[in-house]
Amino acid sequence: MRNLDVLIIGAGAAGLMCAIEAAKRGRSVLVIDHARKAAGKIRISGGGRCNFTNLHATPANYLSQNPRFCVSALKRYTQHDFLAMVDRHRIPWHEKTLGQLFCDDSAQDIISMLLRELEAAGGKLQLETSVASIEKTGGRFHLATSSGGISAQSLVIATGGPSIPKMGATGFGYEVARKFDLKIVPPRAGLVPLTFSDANKALCQRLAGVSVDALVTFGKTQFREGLLFTHRGLSGPSILQISSYWQEGKPLTIDLNPTVDAFEVLRHARTQSPRQDLKTALAQVLPSRVAEEFSKEFNFSGRLADQSDKKLRHAADHVNRWQVLPAGTEGYRTAEVALGGVDTDELSSKTMEAKSVPGLFFIGEVVDVTGHLGGFNFQWAWSSGWAAGQAI
Numbered sequence: 001m002r003n004l005d006v007l008i009i010g011a012g013a014a015g016l017m018c019a020i021e022a023a024k025r026g027r028s029v030l031v032i033d034h035a036r037k038a039a040g041k042i043r044i045s046g047g048g049r050c051n052f053t054n055l056h057a058t059p060a061n062y063l064s065q066n067p068r069f070c071v072s073a074l075k076r077y078t079q080h081d082f083l084a085m086v087d088r089h090r091i092p093w094h095e096k097t098l099g100q101l102f103c104d105d106s107a108q109d110i111i112s113m114l115l116r117e118l119e120a121a122g123g124k125l126q127l128e129t130s131v132a133s134i135e136k137t138g139g140r141f142h143l144a145t146s147s148g149g150i151s152a153q154s155l156v157i158a159t160g161g162p163s164i165p166k167m168g169a170t171g172f173g174y175e176v177a178r179k180f181d182l183k184i185v186p187p188r189a190g191l192v193p194l195t196f197s198d199a200n201k202a203l204c205q206r207l208a209g210v211s212v213d214a215l216v217t218f219g220k221t222q223f224r225e226g227l228l229f230t231h232r233g234l235s236g237p238s239i240l241q242i243s244s245y246w247q248e249g250k251p252l253t254i255d256l257n258p259t260v261d262a263f264e265v266l267r268h269a270r271t272q273s274p275r276q277d278l279k280t281a282l283a284q285v286l287p288s289r290v291a292e293e294f295s296k297e298f299n300f301s302g303r304l305a306d307q308s309d310k311k312l313r314h315a316a317d318h319v320n321r322w323q324v325l326p327a328g329t330e331g332y333r334t335a336e337v338a339l340g341g342v343d344t345d346e347l348s349s350k351t352m353e354a355k356s357v358p359g360l361f362f363i364g365e366v367v368d369v370t371g372h373l374g375g376f377n378f379q380w381a382w383s384s385g386w387a388a389g390q391a392i
């Protein structure tokens, strides 16, 4: 039986940050992970360049049943603190757009930085280790693992969420929470492409690969970013963002050209070029392929001179107020995150420790705090991992 101060399950973003901080404070720390390599999701993140934080991160960028829960950790370990570590390690980076910071070279730079920091602090990492059972007796946690028994004073669950199961992602953290009678906010896929089963499915298929700058609205929530038509439906940043808010059975409104009032453009075109076809006029406000496929799908045809205001309004609404009813999402197979998770009511927002189970901590994506697209999810992993690392 190996005896430790701190055992962390999950060598991802949150687990490694927590391990570094706890080890710096002189705790004996071991991080275990069932994967062959540490931090698989960092490696594939941001298209291989890791969007490691966002300059504009604030609590408003996070979804949670308790929107205030993330405030303390985000305030005590900010994007600027993480950036200072990146700079200390001389990792080249750039701001891509909207405050999103990416590595110039490779996400591996961030992983190597974390592993170097862990080693320097004296923390240990053990890969290819799975957990068979967890018991708490005599104020300590006793684990049976594939590489023997481990006893620890504190146990940190940093196993992330179930998105991208083929990478070894699991719902293990939720099982641990249930075992200790902690409430779970039902998890579901977030930052995920949307799919269709109605006529829009074929329409999206025909337009697969085309992207536009779009304003996507669900209720009071809006995102203006790229939208991509795909073989299965809609994707791109604006769709991924709204997917975290979208509720099944309800429509979304999409403005495919937020820079113009399509009705006014079409009316003007009717005066200037009455013999022009409606389809041709639509190409002034939509990419020509989209104008063509929309015209086919929604029967926009005939000379502009023959179109009533009502007909022009109908066509323009498909540009500025296109209503779509997604059938669902692509699910955990392609989702960037899992929404929901360990109910924040169960945890201290300062330390991430379970209120009813002293010594048990939950950090990162396993907690019911989910960021927008753009580096916010890693910032939550760093901040929550750091907060627990100070307290263990």
Ligand code: FAD
Binding pocket: 009, 010, 011, 012, 013, 014, 015, 032, 033, 034, 035, 038, 039, 040, 041, 042, 044, 045, 046, 047, 050, 051, 052, 053, 129, 130, 131, 158, 159, 160, 161, 163, 164, 168, 169, 170, 171, 172, 335, 336, 337, 363, 364, 365, 366, 374, 375, 376, 377, 378, 379, 381
């Ligand atoms: P993870 O990083 O997922 O780490 C969990 C660790 O636990 C893993 O190493 C896993 O192997 C291990 N584990 C799981 N189950 C077990 C078990 N039963 N036993 C032992 N070990 C286990 N966010 C951003 O901010 N910027 C981005 O650019 C970005 N890009 C992304 C791209 C993709 C394709 C995906 C899927 C996600 C992306 N995200 C991004 C989201 C981000 O990766 C996660 O929010 C973040 O990794 C969560 O950190 P975590 O430490 O909580 O969990």
